[in-house]
Amino acid sequence: MVPSLTLPALTSLMHGVDVNKHGLRSEEPEAPVKNGHSLVDAMGRFRRRCGFFINGPAFRDAFQSPGVTEAYLRRDCENPASDGHIIAAAKRSMEEAPLELAMIYLGHMKAMGQMHGWGSPQQIAALEQADRLIGDWMEDVDSYGLMHTTLVVSDHGGHERQHGTGLPEDMTIPWILHGLGVKPGPIQGPVRIFDSAPTIAKLLDLPNDRGWEGQAVAQALAA
Numbered sequence: 215m216v217p218s219l220t221l222p223a224l225t226s227l228m229h230g231v232d233v234n235k236h237g238l239r240s241e242e243p244e245a246p247v248k249n250g251h252s253l254v255d256a257m258g259r260f261r262r263r264c265g266f267f268i269n270g271p272a273f274r275d276a277f278q279s280p281g282v283t284e285a286y287l288r289r290d291c292e293n294p295a296s297d298g299h300i301i302a303a304a305k306r307s308m309e310e311a312p313l314e315l316a317m318i319y320l321g322h323m324k325a326m327g328q329m330h331g332w333g334s335p336q337q338i339a340a341l342e343q344a345d346r347l348i349g350d351w352m353e354d355v356d357s358y359g360l361m362h363t364t365l366v367v368s369d370h371g372g373h374e375r376q377h378g379t380g381l382p383e384d385m386t387i388p389w390i391l392h393g394l395g396v397k398p399g400p401i402q403g404p405v406r407i408f409d410s411a412p413t414i415a416k417l418l419d420l421p422n423d424r425g426w427e428g429q430a431v432a433q434a435l436a437a
Contacts, residue, residue: 215407218377218384223369223407228252230411230426251425253411254281257315260420265313267304269296270321284313291321301347305354312360314418320344332372363393363417367410397436405431
């Protein structure tokens with residue numbers, strides 16, 4: 215999606231719409247989107263527990279939703295240890311009072327890309343660390359006896375020390391679904407970031423919101 219920036223991308227992810235509909239085109243909007251149609255709003259309406267654990271930009275719209283029952287925010291994504299603190303906070307939450315939806319944002323990899331360049335040794339090291347942390351998260355949630363599904367997705371790519379353009383390097387992101395309710399195998403055709411909310415809603419047995427433009431990724435879901 216264009217612009218390939220964090221806040222517009224995460225807003226599309228959670229609201230199930232393209233940037234042209236929600237209107238956020240920068241990292242510092244004048245006001246957050248508050249239309250009652252986000253996935254988090256749906257969680258709140260149906261009294262489902264939802265938490266945010268974010269290392270990086272303040273996703274203000276999400277934190278202002280009554281659907282958020284727990285939030286943990288850090289702003290030290292340049293610190294190599296910061297992503298570990300985010301995962302640890304999410305694990306504590308799942309141990310103490312399990313959430314039905316946990317959004318975890320690991321910002322160290324992006325920080326290293328902006329400081330040292332996309333594909334730099336520093337960013338690759340941050341990517342490898344994020345991969346280990348996600349693996350640890352999944353193993354620990356398994357150990358709690360909780361059936362779960364994990365979606366691994368990025369807000370954007372990048373090139374050199376920047377992002378935000380329509381270049382393929384900035385626009386292409388991973389979209390990996392794993393766990394309960396998932397049909398294993400590759401997905402044929404493109405997946406848009408705003409298809410994430412309808413897909414997650416389907417997995418959580420939430421109704422599809424009338425305001426969403428995205429569609430549940432049927433190829434990824436078990437019958």
